[in-house]
Every structure is written in structure tokens, then in C-alpha cells.
Amino acid sequence: MRATDLSELAAFDAVARHRSFRRASEERGVTASAISHAVSNLESRVGIRLLNRTTRSVSLTDAGAMLLSQLSPAFGDIGSALDALNQFRDTPFGKVRINAPNSIAPFVLGPVIGPLIDANPNLELEIVATDRLVDIVDEGFDAGIRLGESLRDGMTAVKINPRLRLTVVGSPDYFTRHPAPESPADLAAHVCIRNLYPSGVSYPWSFSKGGKDIDVDVRGPLALHDHELMIEAALAGIAIAYVWEDRARPYVESGRLVACLTDWIVSEDWLYLYYPTRKYLSAGLRAVIDALRINARPT
Incomplete structure (x- = not known):
């Protein structure tokens, strides 16, 4: 041929x-x-x-x-x-394409990228971050990352860290005007940012304490699906937000945001890296999986 x-x-x-x-x-x-x-x-x-x-x-x-x-x-x-042929090289060679939700990619993959490339100089890592639900096979990805292990048939899921959770935050200025909520029921008196899936469907704020689970459909004039925009709105004192704890942590530690309802926060599902079961597991993808396992923070 x-x-x-x-x-x-x-x-x-x-x-x-x-x-x-x-x-x-x-x-x-x-x-x-x-x-x-x-x-x-x-x-x-x-x-x-x-x-x-x-x-x-x-x-x-x-x-x-x-x-x-x-x-x-x-x-x-x-x-x-x-x-x-990678067995005859010191490090894997080739491209690995990964899809991950935009809202979690920075603090899941961010700490991994530098050490992974340093240890594997012949590896080409391509990461596409989007909160849109992606079919990794149809769109040519080697693997994807998502919360939970509810995947379609024909996929293998590998548990990775960190375990993520959402937290409620607001600015000190906001809480001078509105007393901080002490229970989820108090949110009815607050201006809240409604959380949206990329499809435009809203999802509730979830809480748990003492074996009691509560979902709250919050109210407010602002609805967003981007956590960075939620944090910016919270920093401006417009409303309180329900965002990833890791994304809010630098602002909480600096005092620009205040976390509340911390004893009601629900631990999220584990994160999983998933890939087609029948697809050959390349040396490059194995290196990515190993890096996520090694570099993930303990829970």
C-alpha cells in the first residue's frame, strides 16, 4: 500500500x-x-x-x-x-487529549501539568476545559474527567483525588447588611446566585447535617453557570454564592470572602478519569493517570 x-x-x-x-x-x-x-x-x-x-x-x-x-x-x-515503542524510550511519546469540566479543571489538573511535562518531555498534553457534556469518543478525546461514576457503557473509570465540595460564601460588606445564615432555611432571607448547568437548568444548593439532607431552591436576580463569575459577584457584595471550596479558598483566607454554613456542607462524589474500555491504554495516558493519582491531595 x-x-x-x-x-x-x-x-x-x-x-x-x-x-x-x-x-x-x-x-x-x-x-x-x-x-x-x-x-x-x-x-x-x-x-x-x-x-x-x-x-x-x-x-x-x-x-x-x-x-x-x-x-x-x-x-x-x-x-x-x-x-x-515507548518501552524503548525513557519517557512516553505522543499526544494525550483530556476533557474536563471548566469549573474544576484548574485545581484538579493545574497542580499536575508542570510535574507531568517535566517528567515526560516527549508527551504532548492537550486539555480542553468545558462544562458542556462531552462525548469523548465522538470528539476525539483519550479520556475525560467528571464527578461521580455514572458513565455510559463501554467506559472504564479510575478514581482520582481531590474530593470536591461546594461552600457558601459572601463578602464582609454583604454580611454587614445581612446577618450570616445559620441554617439552610435562613437562605430564604438572602440574595443568592442561582447555579445553572450549561443547559440553562438550575440546580439546588445541597446541605447535610446529622444524617439530614436538605436541598434549597434559592432565589435571586442573578443566575450563572461559571464559578469564577459567581465569585466576582460575591466579591462585589451583590449576593452570596455556592461555589467550589477550592476556588473560593484564596479569597476566604485573604478575608475578601467569608464562608458560612460550613457545618452543613456536603462532601461531593469522587472525581473519576474515564476512557473507552476497548481503547488501547497508551503509555501517555498511563502517565497522566499515574500523575493524577500521585499528585492528588489526600482527603
Whole structure:
């Protein structure tokens, strides 16, 4: 097989997996037009249309679906063979793409990145932080990070630290105007920032004490899904916020924010790094998993 044949097949494989020429081009590190040209050349050479293209979508023809089913295991074997060469190197070589929620990525991956790259200079780490729910297979990620272990079938989850929890904070100025709440029921008298999922659906503030769990649907004129914006609003004295304790900690320690209801705070689920069970676990991804396990703070 010619190198050009393999390149064209790889381009088709990427487009077919992502259902997108743009995402395929990002994965392959070339332009979308180059990917389109390679796929068109392949279709001309085999004399069969493999993809249905519109301005809005890409789908597989029956022939394309059959070809993909044969190609995917073959390219997986090629990737595994190349990755096996890492045993002859001092450190892993290659790219690892990780997806993580934007709201937790800084204090989960932030402490890990520097030591990981220093210890693995041939590793290329690509981290995409978004609170949008991502299908890591469709979008070409090697692994993802999320709270809890509720994952779709075909995924392996690895427990990592830290365990995260949310806390209620407000500015000293706010609490001079409003007495600090002593129980979740007191929140009804406070101006609160409503927390939103990226979908726009709000979620309650959750509390627990003495075996009693309470969810409070707080009220307030401001609704946000970005924790940094919540902290900025709390610093301005506009309202109190329900944010990640780790993100609020520097402001609490400096006195710019005050934490309250601390004896009611619920410990969150463990964080998990997850990846496709059938996907070959590359040396680079193993290095990432080991770094998260080693560098995670104890609970």
C-alpha cells in the first residue's frame, strides 16, 4: 500500500468517527480542505461514495459504514504498535487529549501539568476545559474527567483525588447588611446566585447535617453557570454564592470572602478519569493517570 493510500484512509477514518471534516482536521493536524481532498481522492479511487455530505452534516453510506468497521480495529492495532515503542524510550511519546469540566479543571489538573511535562518531555498534553457534556469518543478525546461514576457503557473509570465540595460564601460588606445564615432555611432571607448547568437548568444548593439532607431552591436576580463569575459577584457584595471550596479558598483566607454554613456542607462524589474500555491504554495516558493519582491531595 502506498503512503498516500494510508493517508487517505486515515483521513476517512477521522471524518467517519467525528462526523465532521473540521474535527477530523483538528485531530490530523491539517486543514479541513486537505481532509476533504483526501477523502474525495479515496472515493474516486475505489469508485464508491463513502460519505454523504451536506452543509450541516456528514453521514456514512452503507459502504462507508462497512469500511469504517474494518478500518477502526486496524488503525487501533497500528496505534498500539507505535505506542509499544515507548518501552524503548525513557519517557512516553505522543499526544494525550483530556476533557474536563471548566469549573474544576484548574485545581484538579493545574497542580499536575508542570510535574507531568517535566517528567515526560516527549508527551504532548492537550486539555480542553468545558462544562458542556462531552462525548469523548465522538470528539476525539483519550479520556475525560467528571464527578461521580455514572458513565455510559463501554467506559472504564479510575478514581482520582481531590474530593470536591461546594461552600457558601459572601463578602464582609454583604454580611454587614445581612446577618450570616445559620441554617439552610435562613437562605430564604438572602440574595443568592442561582447555579445553572450549561443547559440553562438550575440546580439546588445541597446541605447535610446529622444524617439530614436538605436541598434549597434559592432565589435571586442573578443566575450563572461559571464559578469564577459567581465569585466576582460575591466579591462585589451583590449576593452570596455556592461555589467550589477550592476556588473560593484564596479569597476566604485573604478575608475578601467569608464562608458560612460550613457545618452543613456536603462532601461531593469522587472525581473519576474515564476512557473507552476497548481503547488501547497508551503509555501517555498511563502517565497522566499515574500523575493524577500521585499528585492528588489526600482527603
